[in-house]
Amino acid sequence: MSEVTRPTLSDALTERMLELIRTGGHRPGDRLPSTRELSQRFAVTTPTLREALRRLEATGAIEMRHGSGIYVGAAIERLVLPNPNMREIRAAQLLELLDARIVIEPPLAAMAAGRAAEEELTALKQALDTAGRHLRGEDAELHDANMSFHRATARMAGNVVLHEVVDALLTVHGPEQREILQLFDDRRRDHEEHLAILAAIEARDAAQAEERMRAHLVDVKTVIEQRVQSPR
Amino acid sequence: MSEVTRPTLSDALTERMLELIRTGGHRPGDRLPSTRELSQRFAVTTPTLREALRRLEATGAIEMRHGSGIYVGAAIERLVLPNPNMREIRAAQLLELLDARIVIEPPLAAMAAGRAAEEELTALKQALDTAGRHLRGEDAELHDANMSFHRATARMAGNVVLHEVVDALLTVHGPEQREILQLFDDRRRDHEEHLAILAAIEARDAAQAEERMRAHLVDVKTVIEQRVQSPR
Known part of the structure; x- marks a missing residue:
């Protein structure tokens, strides 16, 4: 088995999530279906779904609120983002x-x-x-x-x-x-x-x-x- | 069980990965340990590790090359990023x-x-x-x-x-x-x-x-x- 599995599936899932948000007319702050519903809809396991969700979360397209659910993020419509991985600046x-x-x-x-x-x-x-x-x-x-x-x-x-x-x-x-x-x-x-x-x-x-x-x-x-x- | 699990663990893992890159003096293009080594080092399961890796991948801090491994990404030192989720512009x-x-x-x-x-x-x-x-x-x-x-x-x-x-x-x-x-x-x-x-x-x-x-x-x-x- 290759070291890094399912890159294409994760890419595809990210695209489908973005499409779901766009075609659903969802706006920042809107609640999205639960992880359970999403994994059923996309016919993928929860860990696989969660990889795609973390990608979208990292770039502000969604917010995952503990114990509450998944929401469209404020940054989804931004063109430019600050790098969230910047820890110290020279x-x-x-x-x-x-x-x-x-x-x-x-x-x-x-x-x-x-x-x-x-x-x-x-x-x-x-x-x-x-x-x-x-x-x-x-x-x-x-x-x-x-x-x-x-x-x-x-x-x-x-x-x-x-x-x-x-x-x-x-x-x-x-x-x-x-x-x-x-x-x-x-x-x-x-x-x-x-x-x-x-x-x-x-x-x-x-x-x-x-x-x-x-x-x-x-x-x-x-x-x-x-x-x-x-x-x- | 809450709908969205392990948010703190995923955050913590992301931080530890960034720390590993920083303290290891790794530069863009450098190869990082395999997912197997990383999950052992951080004592987490592969799916949990992979969530953190996808976050870092989404923001260009790492690159996951299919069948090859994990590398430090070119964007890790950037201050400003284009939004990778932008699909159509009004x-x-x-x-x-x-x-x-x-x-x-x-x-x-x-x-x-x-x-x-x-x-x-x-x-x-x-x-x-x-x-x-x-x-x-x-x-x-x-x-x-x-x-x-x-x-x-x-x-x-x-x-x-x-x-x-x-x-x-x-x-x-x-x-x-x-x-x-x-x-x-x-x-x-x-x-x-x-x-x-x-x-x-x-x-x-x-x-x-x-x-x-x-x-x-x-x-x-x-x-x-x-x-x-x-x-x-």
Whole structure:
């Protein structure tokens, strides 16, 4: 028997599951048939079915909730995904990631200035106020608030694909960004730069929003470069 | 028994596999222990192990080659992945994808003009010559040559993360782009625009490379918009 069995069957099952979701008109959050029903429908054993389900789970196409069932995942319609297997990021990669954000995020801030809805701006202002109250608080909370700012700006730009790209970059970025935030000076400056970017978006000043986002990310990169060169 | 069993075990196994790859210093292409050895090492049954392997396979962290074994996958170090479950793209999504490329690719063409190596330029010129000889040939070949041009330009920009982003966008883009190419007029124009972009990169004219890439992608988007509005 060959070492790796049934590759074709697993591929075929994955396709049939995707077809079932598509032709059934299922949307993210919708409940799918049970593993028992699915293995009967596809005439395969449970272990074989489960291999296909794990593939789909790993890429966010389905969610398997313990004791509850199988649901269509939020990521099924995404074009771009963060790599879920990224565990540690090398310093050089982190700087490249920042350079990538410096290319992508400033034009999104400009787009946001052109089309952000008032409700979105109000929500973002509230999120920043919350972040402002956590400047001395837990790293994790402040980090989440900061990443929310960048995700929200990308969302306000109104392009789903670019929002996915930024979301993917921020997701892999997580733990290292958190470490950086441990320097309080940078927390305060980070926060003030976020407020300044929001002010430019609110003023519908695309050029200024773009320039402030670029300057902000260059600042973040400078801090990271210093940390990489002289870690504590 | 709950419907979905062993979620924690599958998560834990995935982590242990990633740890094995990392601590073993394994690189993409390296061969990993057999399923038999792995299930012994982790003290789990083969079906349970295989669930974890399929998760890792789905996200490109490993490759399972039928009759050969398990290898470290090329995508394990990527930050951003194309969604492997994308089967059909809606027209609105396709236009958003083009808008995303219009934001990301022009600055990459400018960066390429600043730093592309001579060998890279020579290779790209050869790839374009090949494409030029296939203007009346098979769709698939010409499509591959065209996508190679955009991937190569992104690579020459010298930022791995941005190259991954463009690669991810072009990967999901595939089938629809191919359909567009069936209009011969666009094939010819597409090709000429690629040559003009390359000429600007070769001349180390960053502003012109950026502007030509932008104009080219806007042209592509215009063609797609027309097709979306009046499909054959």
